[in-house]
Amino acid sequence: MKPTGGYFELETSPGKEYHPNLIRLNTGRNCLEYILRIGKYSKVYIPYYTCDVILEPFKKLDINYSFYHIDQQFEPIIDFEMHKDEALLYTNYFGLKGQTVERLAGKNLNLIIDNAQAFFDRPLKGIDTFYSPRKFFGLPDGGYLATTIELKDKLETDRSVDRFSHLLKRIEFGPEEGYQDFLDNDSSLIDQPIKRMSALTNKLLSSIDYKTIAAKRRKNFELLHSQLMKHNEIDINLHPGAVPMVYPFYSSKPGLREYLIQNKIYVATYWSNILDWTKREQWENKLAQNLIPLPIDQRYGNPDMFKIIELIERFD
C-alpha cells in the first residue's frame, strides 16, 4: 500500500532526467565494470590522461589493460594493433571532444566512451558510454550507462543518505568547512559493488533545470575563452551544442594553481596519479602539472568570470 500523509520529504522540483533511458547505477566506474562484466573484451586500452579510479574495475575483474597516449588536441594516438576482442576507452575531455567521439565511432574498433566530463553529450547508438553526473551537479554519487547488452545479475539499490554532508555544509558554512566531508564521501565510493542508483540521487537528477544550466556553462566558457585564449597554451574549441565541464587553461608558469587557490578560486588537478604513471617530459605529465580546470559552472556568471580573468592577468 502506498503511504499517504504524515510528515514531508525533502522538497524537490518535479522534472525529467536528462538521460531517462539509460541504466542508472551508483558510480561511473561501476558503469565501466558493468560493461567489462558482459565479458566481450580480453583487454582494454586506457588513456594515460585519466583518473586512477578507472582501474578499479580492471583490478576487481582481473582484466588486462594497457595505456595509450593522447596528442596536443587530446586525440588518441593509436599506434598499436588492436585485436577483435580488445577495446579502446576514450575520455570525452572537458565535454569538448564530442566530434572525436563521433569520428572514433565511425572506425572499425570496439569503443567505450567515458563521458564523465561530458554529461550533456548523448550516447551514440551502439557505443557503450558512461556518465558520472556528480561532476556537473551537486549530487552525492550516481552513474548512467548506455549499453546494448544488459547484465542478468540482480543488483541491490544504493543508499546515498550518508553521503550528503559536504553538499549541505557547503551551503551553510562554505566550501572550507565541507571539504574534508567531500573527500571522505568521495572515498566512500571506492571499491563499492555495482548497485542501482539510489532513489535520492535519482530524485535529484529529476529536479534539475538542464536547459538553463547548459546555457550558463556555455556562456561562462565563452567569456573566459574570449579573454584567456591569448594566454592559454593549448588550442581548444567549444563546438555548437557542446556543454563543457570546466575551462581547461594550460599555463607553463609555475605556481598559478596555488595562486588561484590562495585567492579562493578552487581548482582541481587532473590527475595526480599521472605524475606516477608517466615521465616528466611526457605530454600527459605536463598536463597533470600545468592544466588548470577553471570553474564555469551554473553557480557563476560574468562577475565571477571577470574575477578569474583579472587574477590570471595579474599573475606573473
Ligand SMILES: Cc1ncc(COP(=O)(O)O)c(C=O)c1O
Ligand atoms: C574522467 C573520469 N572518468 C570516470 C570517473 C569515475 O566516475 P565515478 O567517480 O562516478 O566512478 C572519473 C572520476 O571519478 C573521472 O574523472
